[in-house]
Amino acid sequence: MFLSKEVFSGIVEHTPLVSIELMVRNAEGQVLLGKRVNEPACGFWFVPGGRIFKDESLDVAFARTVKEELNIVSHRKDSRFHGLFEHFYEN
Secondary structure, three states, rough: OOHHHHHHHHHHHHHOOEEEOOOOOOOOEEEEEEEEEOOOOOOEOOEEEEOOOOOOOOHHHHHHHHHHHHOOOOOOHHHHOOOOOOOOOOO
């Protein structure tokens, strides 16, 4: 179940959002990027990813995000952690 746009906007205005971003490389070392179609950063190139839901473990969030964004099955234990990053947007 998703929150209404109004409720979600209020939450975003007052709380941090935590997400998983996926750095996917091919055999040549190229990184998969997609052009964002929604705010924030609409029109900018970005790696695939998504928000972590309340009460969702990192393992579950990783598997869900990979499935939703790339339509493949993958597990966090089979990936490498590259660090924490901060993004701040005016909108």
